[in-house]
Ligand SMILES: [Fe+2]
């Protein structure tokens with residue numbers, strides 16, 4: 123069997139591909155692109171939520187939000203590690219993010235204006251992320267699959283805490299309920315965009331499915347998401363901002379309106395409300411942390427030296 | 436920092452676990468900081484009672500291209516398994 127045939131057979135038999143195994147160059151490239159996008163999304167995703175840590179309404183909510191943001195940092199790390207097994211160094215990943223070369227999910231280029239946005243992010247945005255991530259636990263590349271298993275385990279509390287915030291607000295005063303409705307009005311459509319372009323316009327989709335990197339298409343996942351979320355919005359007494367939303371008994375799912383794809387591509391290309399702000403914040407955090415990294419390196423060197431002299435004496 | 440810190444592989448034994456399992460990797464300037472980072476990243480929910488960190492460069496892996504020949508000696512030795520032996524169904528405790 124040729125290397126290509128061995129690879130194809132592994133994919134067909136659902137045997138994981140591991141770092142040292144032979145793999146087609148295009149498979150490696152596709153993985154690096156997807157994991158990179160994913161890792162940076164976890165990492166940049168901390169910024170809109172961190173915006174509310176100091177202003178969380180109670181100590182319980184504050185501790186929860188801190189724990190969630192910490193988790194997202196961990197998710198970024200698991201994924202950056204998976205990328206390293208494909209020959210992409212950590213430094214290179216960060217450089218690509220900071221230079222704007224690497225992409226992250228457009229959802230994080232929208233602003234978090236009120237506390238209800240934090241509830242909505244947990245409920246809708248993490249909800250959409252989970253739908254994307256669960257099938258990735260069975261993705262064909264071993265290190266990516268293992269990273270996703272860890273991520274998914276940690277992810278479920280994120281959505282539940284968001285839903286809890288939404289429950290509290292929608293059962294609250296008229297102003298609080300209005301705040302919740304305003305948040306879903308702003309986040310619903312950007313969340314639907316998280317599943318990516320329509321299948322008919324998604325160039326990489328077919329190969330990713332062939333290689334079992336992806337198991338479901340963008341449109342399939344988007345449909346699943348709408349079907350899951352509409353009843354939850356109804357439970358909260360919130361209105362989904364889509365005039366065309368309607369139950370379709372024949373397909374056993376909801377029909378829904380068209381996404382504003384112009385907005386989608388505008389934000390992807392860097393012209394969303396917060397693209398610049400997010401990258402600036404990320405670069406600043408990196409630069410401001412330089413002294414910590416330098417100090418840690420110096421400390422490690424000093425300690426190594428001290429141990430060497432002790433041994434010599 | 437223009438150069439990455441060394442890479443470490445992290446192994447964790449859970450409270451009920453009998454052995455350390457590989458959970459992932461991280462960068463750190465030395466073993467002590469690798470250990471502390473491993474605690475912060477991989478045991479935030481009390482996933483472990485013991486951590487090993489090993490410099491990734493010190494791990495030597497078998498070569499997947501030679502796996503077939505390398506593991507070949509065990510392939511034809513079914514008699515190393517209990518199911519190879521015939522024991523009547525009505526014999527208990529065996
Ligand atoms: Fe996450």
Ligand SMILES: [Fe+2]
Nearest residue numbers: 194248277280
């Ligand atoms: Fe999350």
